[in-house]
Amino acid sequence: MKIHEMQKGIMLKDVRDFELPHVFECGQCFRWNKQEDGSYTGVALGRVINLKKEDNNIYIDNTNADEFMDIWHSYFDLDRDYGDIKKQLGKLDETMMTSVKFGHGIRILKQDEWETLVSFIISANNRIPMIKKAIEALSENYGEFIGEYGGKRYFSFPKPEALCNLNIEDIQFSGIGFRAKYILSAAKLVASKDIDIYILRNMSTENAREQLMLFPGIGPKVSDCIMFFSMDKDDAFPIDVWVKRVMEYFYVPEGTSLKKIQSYAQEKFGSIAGFAQQYLFYYARELKIGRKK
Known part of the structure; x- marks a missing residue:
């Protein structure tokens, strides 16, 4: 893979194992949306960028080479050899061989622990359009304004300190419903550092799971989603x-x-x-x- 800086963005040349629909529509994230031209615009880590793929080249708009190396290279897990992972899994049986071929362009994003925790609390027994709607409403009301892109205003995901003193009625947006009490409980626990979610990646998967399940509303499936999508727990196995x-x-x-x-x-x-x-x-x-x- 080679990086070429362009006006208002960069081009990644000859990228392997990176198909945008596979990455952004495999259930791991909720703030990436497909545009009319087939590209995807998303908010992550307090920034908004747009990705478009042509042939084996990926164009990332609204960034630069330094920011890419500091943030997006890790976020898109570009150091990992997905070809090797697919080879290992494909050798196990025909089902896995077929599955890795079908989703050959999946990459696991390195997401923020707090945002992932709340996002998957919202995801429980919920549909993706409603999950996205709820997360956007939380961000627009309690996140920080990032800027405009493509004629739309974008906001960062709210920090726990912005939510911990709210009432349930303040966040009962469409799509949140009964989950509001779990979100506010999580915000209080994280803001007070009663549970430090940013050190769980240093624990064993079993111990990290136990800590996550101390949060009201988080069971085995949600805890494994949080661990795998934000804490580098590659052995976690969420079961929905x-x-x-x-x-x-x-x-x-x-x-x-x-x-x-x-x-x-x-x-x-x-x-x-x-x-x-x-x-x-x-x-x-x-x-x-x-x-x-």
Whole structure:
């Protein structure tokens, strides 16, 4: 991969394993939106950028080479060899081989722990359009103004200190509903440092999961999402309805408990279980595999 600086942006030449729909529509993030020209505009780490892919080149608008190396190189996980991960998983069985081919351009974003925690609290038993709507409303009302891009005003995700003294009624935007009390509890715990979410990445996956589940409203699935999408816990294996279906369809008997599915996945996929989960999730959801008619 080579970096070329351009007016108001950069070009990444000959990028491997990076398909924009696979990255931004695989369920890991909620502030990236597809534009009419096929590009994606998103807010992350207090900035707004736009990505467009042509051939094997990716154009990133509203940044520069220094910012790319300081922020976006890590955010897009560009140091990792996804070809090797796909090779390891593809050797396991035909299902994984098919899954990694289907979602061949997935990359796992390095997201902020606090934003990821709240985003996945909102995601519980919720639809993606409503999740996005709720996160945008929180940001517009309690985040900081970043600037305008493409004729739209953008705001950063609100810090815990901006939410911790609010009332439930203050954040009951469409899409949040009963989750408001969990968000405010999380804001209080993080702002007071009763739970320091930024040191959990240094713990074992098991201990980090236990700490995350101290937050009201966070169970095993949400905790594993937070760990994998923001804490470098590559062995985490979030199990939602689609993952449960695909695991029962290909690997375990129908009706297997979530705990047993988790144990099976940890044993089968080991230290890269999270990547296996993403390929399986994207494959199952897009093709509706295992969905009851």
